[in-house]
Amino acid sequence: MSSILTHSPALVMALPLLAAFLTPVVGRFNRKILGWFISAILGLTLGITILMAIQILTNGSMIYVFGGGDAGLTLPSGYTVPIRIIFHIDGMGIFMGLITAVVSFLAAIYSLSFMQKESGLEKYYALLLLLATGMFGMEFTGDIFNFFVFLEIASISSVALIAFRSNFSGEPAEAGFKYMVVSSISALMVLFAIGLFYGQYDVLNMATIASVMQFTQLDKIALILLVTVLSMKAGSVPMHMWTPDAYSEAPAAITMVLVAASQASLYALFRVCFSLYNISLNTVTIGWIIIILGVLSMFIGVTMAIIQKDIKRLMAYHAISQTGYMLLGVGVGLAVLANPVALNSFGIKAMEGSIFHIMNHAMYKGLLFLTAGALFYRTGTRDLNKMGGLANNMFYTTIFFIIGAAAIAGIPPFNGFASKLMIYESVYKFNPLLSIIAMLVSILTLASFVKVFHSAFLGPKLEQYKKVQEVPKSMLFAMATLACIIVLFGLFPDVIVKNLVHPAVMALINQTNYTATILGGI
Amino acid sequence: MIGLLETGSGYWNAITWVIMVIAVGAAVIWLRNHGEDKYKKDTDQTKPFLSGNPEISKEDSHVSASHIYWGFTEALKHYYQPLIKLHTGNINDYSGWIVLVMAIIFIVVGVS
Structure with a gap:
């Protein structure tokens, strides 16, 4: 058991990565067990991630040095800087890792039925595993070049998965192409920023770069490049336009994972600002830039959502809007990072609200996309104008939709309410107007989902959907699991905030701990 | 607690x-x-009164998504018209927005 724990960071990566290459072989022998094989691999990965979370939250950050004799030895005798690839998993990293593990596993379960009639499933599942690997890597690595590699793995597999169902309605290939272009731009900029760091400091380990950061003009340029492209990858307005295209065309289970992938970029943005630069940067300016991006995302996202007629495009715009809440809270935390009084008074709480919202959003937005997928699975359309009366035939899907919609609209007692309340109350102390805008956006979110509920579920049975039945059990299981998480997180938010969210926020804020874990207090 | x-x-x-x-x-x-206990199920009492006009069938009375919040979007048409125009669906514009935002952040960080 202790050996598994010691090597768990490598195992979490190796399991999906090796299984991805094994998938075509398994599919060749027995196509029927392929989905179950992938689900078992991702289930095992989830189990190991949970073990890692318990270990990290009990004993502190976890280090894994690849290629060294001792997995925990970052500086072998004679070395002053770490040169090997090091996984550095702290409270924030494992928080994101848990999200990735849960959504990847549930995506595989949901796909068992949802993708059953599709051809090329070996490719689909292999890409899903590679996407999960890329996301885990982005969240666990402590090496900035290694981060770039995993960003690329996640992006390339995402592109292929978005374009996967090109035989269905819509323009999946076009959406995949658009995502490929914006991902390439972001990858290029990230690589350029890495070059600037390496050219100045001769190191790639993030903790080491943080410890020697001079905040030169080149560091400023690297920061600007990283903030811009990582915000774009997170779906921030006005760089959000790829999001509705990609989210609406990808298969529903993949859309759920794409939301988590966007959040991995958001995590990277926070990691850069807090762990790499921290108070060496002009926290007020960068904090306000993130706040403004957040407010724009919240407001433009929700107002664009209201006018959509395609259920998945509508939900995609809401994903943009919800990302705004995360940017807002963390932006406030960053803006007051250099002011200990304000940070302790409301900054930490604002960040807790936002970080909690990341997990909540992954769960309820995942659930909503799965319900949209369930509707598409049975009706063959995403057009809300063509839907109606489906609550008569799809009872469980309706219940799950109500739970997801109530959670995203911030209705108590669901999880979205708890995190939004934390954001409202703490951000109000920073700037009341921002808090009022956030509340207004919540009201518009509710209005938007009332529209979806009325259009798709309410009303009499329509002639063309009289024979529609509830979706298969594997799809229901994935939706039910997310619904249970939403309800439990809503009923006991204090447990999650205390045990998962607070350690994540403190891991971000405390840069000294981050560097000392690798460099031993240098 | x-x-x-x-x-x-x-x-x-x-x-x-x-x-x-x-x-x-x-x-x-x-x-x-x-x-009140005078409610009688399945009688004329349960039908809506539409100024004496006969009730249209439930299937025909379902309001579709396009018609919901028509008043809201109409009232905000001066906000929505330019906003929708900005969402061109053209990848060149997507890239342009990234460059524009990057330039703005460059200026803001540069002068601060």
């Missing part, structure tokens, strides 16, 4: 909220059960 979340300026307890909702809901149902 389990379920008690510190929110920054106060506290939130979902368990208490649920208990309150159940209690208020029970009171409302109790009151309703003591209300």
Whole structure:
């Protein structure tokens, strides 16, 4: 058991990565067990991630040095800087890792039925595993070049998965192409920023770069490049336009994972600002830039959502809007990072609200996309104008939709309410107007989902959907699991905030701990 | 106390909220059960009165998504028209927005 724990960071990566290459072989022998094989691999990965979370939250950050004799030895005798690839998993990293593990596993379960009639499933599942690997890597690595590699793995597999169902309605290939272009731009900029760091400091380990950061003009340029492209990858307005295209065309289970992938970029943005630069940067300016991006995302996202007629495009715009809440809270935390009084008074709480919202959003937005997928699975359309009366035939899907919609609209007692309340109350102390805008956006979110509920579920049975039945059990299981998480997180938010969210926020804020874990207090 | 979340300026307890909702809901149902008892199911009493016009079928009366919030979008058409125009669907524009935002951040960080 202790050996598994010691090597768990490598195992979490190796399991999906090796299984991805094994998938075509398994599919060749027995196509029927392929989905179950992938689900078992991702289930095992989830189990190991949970073990890692318990270990990290009990004993502190976890280090894994690849290629060294001792997995925990970052500086072998004679070395002053770490040169090997090091996984550095702290409270924030494992928080994101848990999200990735849960959504990847549930995506595989949901796909068992949802993708059953599709051809090329070996490719689909292999890409899903590679996407999960890329996301885990982005969240666990402590090496900035290694981060770039995993960003690329996640992006390339995402592109292929978005374009996967090109035989269905819509323009999946076009959406995949658009995502490929914006991902390439972001990858290029990230690589350029890495070059600037390496050219100045001769190191790639993030903790080491943080410890020697001079905040030169080149560091400023690297920061600007990283903030811009990582915000774009997170779906921030006005760089959000790829999001509705990609989210609406990808298969529903993949859309759920794409939301988590966007959040991995958001995590990277926070990691850069807090762990790499921290108070060496002009926290007020960068904090306000993130706040403004957040407010724009919240407001433009929700107002664009209201006018959509395609259920998945509508939900995609809401994903943009919800990302705004995360940017807002963390932006406030960053803006007051250099002011200990304000940070302790409301900054930490604002960040807790936002970080909690990341997990909540992954769960309820995942659930909503799965319900949209369930509707598409049975009706063959995403057009809300063509839907109606489906609550008569799809009872469980309706219940799950109500739970997801109530959670995203911030209705108590669901999880979205708890995190939004934390954001409202703490951000109000920073700037009341921002808090009022956030509340207004919540009201518009509710209005938007009332529209979806009325259009798709309410009303009499329509002639063309009289024979529609509830979706298969594997799809229901994935939706039910997310619904249970939403309800439990809503009923006991204090447990999650205390045990998962607070350690994540403190891991971000405390840069000294981050560097000392690798460099031993240098 | 389990379920008690510190929110920054106060506290939130979902368990208490649920208990309150159940209690208020029970009171409302109790009151309703003591209300008017002249309601007769499946009679003309249950039909809506539409100025004497016959009731249209339920299938025809379902309001589709495009018509919901028409008034809202119409009132905000000066906000929506340019906003929709910006969403061209053209990848060149997507890239342009990234460059534009990057340039703005460059200027803001540069002068601050």
